[in-house]
Amino acid sequence: MALKELSSLEKCLGLKKPNKYSTQGERKVPVLQNNNGPALVGLVTIASHLVHEAKRTELLGNSAEQRAVVQQWLEYRITRLDNCSKEEVKVILKELNQYLEDKVYLAGNSFTLADTLMYYGIHHIIMNLAVQEKEKFLNVTRWFDHIQHYPGVRHHLAPVVVLRNRVYPSGQH
């Protein structure tokens, strides 16, 4: 999974030469073999490295503050979202839904790497939500739909249909 994500990210960043990756350990952590220097290990580390390589550092944030916020959501993705239990899924959706209530992107008003990786990581969850649940987590769904239509992001993942009009009366939740 992580490898597919990284190759999509490469395309998304416009990197011409695809890198070679392998995985290590039980959790299948991605590894990037590097010609000049030791291998890089870990999804976020490699992703950040690719962003530097593509000279798109604005995707890591435009200020120290924003960079910290981006790092925080990248960490959230790999520590909370990945391999979370069924019950935890609901908690995560709830948290993100509240957080995104007044935001366009995870780090505020500009698109960053955090949006891309969170989108990759949460795709299978959103995919399996019932229409009613999607409405319940309206802010997440809105953000998700926005990101999946962001130029060049979607790549290896199937589009998820998001209804624009509400099916259920809002009082019901």
Add this chain to the structure above:
Amino acid sequence: MKLFVSEGNPHCVKVLAGLEVTGVKCDVQLVSHEERVVPFLNRPVLPVLLLPSGQHLFSPNAICQYLFEVVGKEASDDGNQLLEWEATELQPAVLQALHMLMLQGKSGEAGTVLKGPLGWLEQYLSKRTTPFLTEETVAVADIVLWAALYPILSNSTFEAVVGELPSVRGWFKRVSQVPACEAAVQRVLQGKGLDALKNFLQKQPAPHIQRRDSPSSANATEMEDSELMMTEEEVEVAAQAWSKGLPDCSDSTQKKHPILPQEGKRNVLVTSALPYVNNVPHLGNIIGCVLSADVFARYGRLRGWNLLYVCGTDEYGTATENKAREEGLTPQEICDKYHAVHSSIYKWFQIDFDYFGRTTTEQQTEIAQDIFWRLHERGYLLEDVVEQLRCENCQRFLADRFVEGVCPHCKYPEARGDQCDKCGRLINAVELKEPQCKVCQQTPEIRSSKHLFLDLPKLEGELEQWLEKSMGSGDWTVNAKHITRSWLRDGLKPRCITRDLQWGTPVPHPDFSDKVFYVWFDAPIGYLSITANYTSEWEKWWKNPQQVELYNFMAKDNVPFHSVVFPCSLLGAQDNYTLVNNLVATEYLNYEDTKFSKSRGVGVFGDMAKDTGIPSDVWRFYLLYLRPEGQDSAFSWADMALKNNSELLNNLGNFINRAGMFVSKFFEGHVPEMVLQDEDKRLIAQVCWELKQYIQLLDKVRIRDALKCILNISRHGNQYIQVNEPWKKIKGGDDDRKRAGTVTGVSVNVACLLSAMLEPYMPTVSQTIRDQLQAPAHCARAMLYADRGFLCSLSAGHRIGTVSPLFQKLESEQIEALRKRFGGQQVPSSTVNSAQPKPPAAAAPAVNASVSAADPEKAKQLAAAVAKQGDKVRALKAQKAEKSVVTAEVTKLLELKKELALAEGKNPEPSLQKGKKK
């Protein structure tokens, strides 16, 4: 900028050290662990840094990184990598180890958890040439890793278990000597050492290391992957198979009774545990045996297996005798009455038995006595004198289920006479402590009586040999294997097969003429005798292990009798009996997080399901959707409504309906011409793949998982329609119109396939779909038979019928009303009877009236009375007073509590139920 920290929180060591080292100016505020600083997070999380922009940073690592960046030290690949490793590998291990050590006192296991990460770090450091992790001076990675490891490496308990680690220790010491770090430790731990962390750890949810192979996520990834990995070839193969269309399939679908094993066919015999006659089955009973077996039987018939499904009511035993006494009827009359009740419930649930019989027949006596004599002749029966409980008050020996007492193994106070519900061990009724007759609450006496025993130890070797073969070649659910093994591990003991009762199969031995067979020797023989009632050639099924595959369905409490006791009877009888090949046991289904209880009126029972107005198919769907496979599950009204509305209505029903409507509306009811493009072929391949999964899963009796495949197909279908928008294309040019035709045609064929796959789960809906589409009668069989795959069964030009919606929305008011009705809100009659006389009818309406009329003065008085009565009960219990006395006082206490609740304006029922057993 403001930093929020709490005492004794190890994560705060990180950020305080970072703050000191970098010298960034910032207010620090000390708050309690429960303070919710970050409004959008579900749990209180600390430390938190409130940024000048008003954003919250709640990740300690991100906070440290930020502090270092403020003073001009930017993140490097090296540093990032260590931070990521800390967050994903080290931190979870440290928290788990601390939890084990500080709260559970397991230092050895705590050490094991840490071995991996510490070994990795040791290796990493040994290769470095710098004194610190990334540089010559302390950097962000040093602070983060040092703080994470502080509770471990500063603790001498761990020294022995984590090993030498010279490089790690050297580095750790260097960082510890940095004044900023020392200060941070002092500030968080307050000189109390690691004990300061206890409070914090207790507040955290128990950590566990998450695995990749957890079933839910693994499944999701797997499916996603295989969908993506589909090669061009696979897609082409699926599309070609599809285009061939339905074969001329003339094999008759009509069952011809009696069904008998046939040479060259797969002969499958299916049984579901015989329901006990004098109880009305609840939803848990229904999903546990008859419904699960029904789905499998229907599936097997679709697959063209030669299959016989038998079941019936288990009618002998004391419980029946008792019920008869209660209702003033003879046992036989009781059986006749309740057999009819069972029959009609299963009929409503559309359980398609080939034969539904009963155990009170001549054939039962004949076969049971035959097995008995064969065991006797071969020396597998032992005689022994048994001490038995007799209630003088009721004038009879007490059957196991009529005694309750304290479990001699685990001290559970409400153990039954045969088995403890808590620890699951079998109990000999006389071993129970403080036994009590369940009918009259008197203490029974021990009397002796001569009985016959099945010599299980003598058969153990043969049993084990057979089990190994059966478990190795057949499908036994994990719990079935587990329960059976634990039985064998404890060693088998001789088991009594006779009882001092009247209502049972008579023991034919002259020395025991006044006795009957114990119901667990007798009941499984019911499978044979019920088949014998169905056909005189029953032995072709039951004495034919070469040709017949036997599937037993049951709930897990029934496993030992089917895997150990009954096979031993049959092995000992040495008559070439067909033994179970596949033993399918479910876990328990709970009702809204509590148990089903007839006496408390909690839960939905078979006869009430139809009064809810919810169709039988929807009940079947929901019960199968949450079939307790692998773990217990819980029935919930809200969830049922959600699943009905989201899965059936929005997903499945929506797709099938749209596909049909497009044919009717845009193509005058005729299936349009289909010219497959890549996209269509890919959908067909996806559907094929799900169909293959469905077959593989159902072959292994994974009933719940297979249902998900059906829902996946309609999800794919909905997406396919959504993306291709045939309703727009139909208004376009020639090419667009053709495209709309293809999409509609493919969709309606997917709907037809779905009707076939739905047949085992929702037979009525399945038939309705085929009727609406006027699909050929044999198409369901044709597609599942012999792995033909997904075929185009409605070819261009086929005329469909009138399409109408398949499902109805379940409104929340309707569901709320049902939840109230079955939630045990009505006062259980048994409680009222045993309490002092009081008008029972007043109880329910009084609740609502009194809610508004709370009376504080009266409440105060009652509260005092409750406290007094509580003391009295505790004192009596401490003195080991007689049980009846205690019970009477407890009843008074409960009454008082109820009155108190009323006076306080609360609904009294919950507290009343808590007083009862769980």
